[in-house]
Amino acid sequence: MRIINKRLRSVGVIATLLTALISFTGCASGNTAVDKNTTQQVQGESKGDGSTSPASVNENSGVKGELKVHFLDVGQADSILIQQGEQSMLVDAGNNDDGNLVKDYLQKQGIKNLEFLVGTHPHEDHIGGLDYVINAFKVGKLYMPKASSNTKTFTDVVNAAKNKGLSFTAPNPGESFKLGEATVTILSPNGSGYEDLNNYSIVVKVAFGNTSFLLTGDAEDVSEKEIMAKGFDVSSTVLKVGHHGSNSSTTLEFLSKVNPKYAVISVGKDNTYGHPKQNILDRLKGKGIPVYRTDESGTIIATSNGTSVTFSAKPGTYNGFGNSTGSSDKSSYEEKEDSAVASTAAPAPSVKEESSVTTPASESSSSNRIVYWTPNGKSYHYDKNCSTLSRSKTINEGALSSTPKSDPCDKCVK
Numbered sequence: 001m002r003i004i005n006k007r008l009r010s011v012g013v014i015a016t017l018l019t020a021l022i023s024f025t026g027c028a029s030g031n032t033a034v035d036k037n038t039t040q041q042v043q044g045e046s047k048g049d050g051s052t053s054p055a056s057v058n059e060n061s062g063v064k065g066e067l068k069v070h071f072l073d074v075g076q077a078d079s080i081l082i083q084q085g086e087q088s089m090l091v092d093a094g095n096n097d098d099g100n101l102v103k104d105y106l107q108k109q110g111i112k113n114l115e116f117l118v119g120t121h122p123h124e125d126h127i128g129g130l131d132y133v134i135n136a137f138k139v140g141k142l143y144m145p146k147a148s149s150n151t152k153t154f155t156d157v158v159n160a161a162k163n164k165g166l167s168f169t170a171p172n173p174g175e176s177f178k179l180g181e182a183t184v185t186i187l188s189p190n191g192s193g194y195e196d197l198n199n200y201s202i203v204v205k206v207a208f209g210n211t212s213f214l215l216t217g218d219a220e221d222v223s224e225k226e227i228m229a230k231g232f233d234v235s236s237t238v239l240k241v242g243h244h245g246s247n248s249s250t251t252l253e254f255l256s257k258v259n260p261k262y263a264v265i266s267v268g269k270d271n272t273y274g275h276p277k278q279n280i281l282d283r284l285k286g287k288g289i290p291v292y293r294t295d296e297s298g299t300i301i302a303t304s305n306g307t308s309v310t311f312s313a314k315p316g317t318y319n320g321f322g323n324s325t326g327s328s329d330k331s332s333y334e335e336k337e338d339s340a341v342a343s344t345a346a347p348a349p350s351v352k353e354e355s356s357v358t359t360p361a362s363e364s365s366s367s368n369r370i371v372y373w374t375p376n377g378k379s380y381h382y383d384k385n386c387s388t389l390s391r392s393k394t395i396n397e398g399a400l401s402s403t404p405k406s407d408p409c410d411k412c413v414k
C-alpha cells in the first residue's frame, strides 16, 4: 500500500514539475564573460580608493580586507558560506534537518541578504536546507543546475523559490561575477544527460587577490574531465574535495591540475557511505596537502587576506573511513534513490500558479509504524540510524500517526 502511495506521489510530483515548476532565467544577463584579466581588474579597482576604512590594501594582492569561507559542520552534507566585504554567498545548505542550523549560523554572522545562493545539485545533502534559507533571507540570485529530482526535498526548494518570486538561474560555465572584491567563476556543468546527478554539480572557483577556493560539490571524474577539457584554470589555494572524499572524484589528474595548498572535506562521522575513502586521503597525503575535515574539526573557517589563507582548525588526519583501504565504494545512496530528470530543453517559462502538489502526509494504512524525528527537523524517518538524524542529540520516537512531522525522509522512507 505504502509503495503504491509513494509511487503515486512521485508521479504527481513529476507531473507538477514538468508542468509548472522550474523557471530558468536567461543565464547570460548581467554577467560578464570570463576575463583573463579579472585579477588585474580587481587590483585596479581597489587602488585609488581613498576610503578611510581601516582595512588597507593588502600588500601585493591588491585587495582589501578578507575573504572568509566557512565550511559548516552539517554532518554528511555540504554547506559553505563565503563572505567578502558586505556581500555573502551560500553554496548548498546541508540536509533537510540542517535547515535551522544553517539559518541560525548565517544569522549569527549578521547576514540578512545573500547576494548569491547556489544549490550545486538536487541531492538532499546539498539542497535539503535550501528552502529554509530561501524563506529566511533576501536572496539576490539563485543558481541551480538544469536537473531536477522527483523528491519532496526538491519540490520544497522549487516551492520556496516560487513563493519568494525567485527564479532559478542556470549556470553558464565560463561566466563570472563579483562578490565584493572576490571573483566567482562558474566552471561546470559542461554537459547534460549525465547518469549521475552528481555530475550536474555547479563547480565554482572563488578568487580573492592571489588566493582562490575551488568548490566542487559532488562533481565526479566525468565532470572533472570536462572541466579540464574546457581549459578552465582550476589551480586553487584550497580545494573542497569532491563528493565528501568519495573515490568517484578527485582523480589524480584533476588534483594535479588544481594543485591545492590545502584541502577541505565536508563529511559526517561514521556515515553510511564510507566517506572519505582511504585512497583519496592517501592521494592528498602523497602530495603533502594538509586536509581539514568537518567530521574531525566541526565547522572550519578559512580566511584569506588576498595573499595567504589561514584556518580556524588544525589539519585533520589522513584516516579514511574505517581506516580500510580499497574497500568497495558504496558511496552514494543518491544514484539508487533519486532518479534524475534532467531538463535538457530550453529554460521553461516562468513559474505559474500551481496548487496541485498534494502534501504526501497521510499514509494512514501504516500509521502504527514506529518512526523517528528530531525537534527541529521537518521529516520523519523509518531508520533510527538514518544519516540525516545522526547529528541530532534528541531523537523522538513514536507511531507514524503521532509524529508532528509530515515529510517522509527522502533517504530512509521508501
Ligand SMILES: [Zn+2]
Pocket (backbone or CB within 6 Å): 077, 078, 123, 125, 126, 217, 218, 243, 244
Ligand atoms: Zn553530497
Ligand SMILES: [Zn+2]
Pocket (backbone or CB within 6 Å): 121, 123, 197, 198, 218, 334
Ligand atoms: Zn550528490
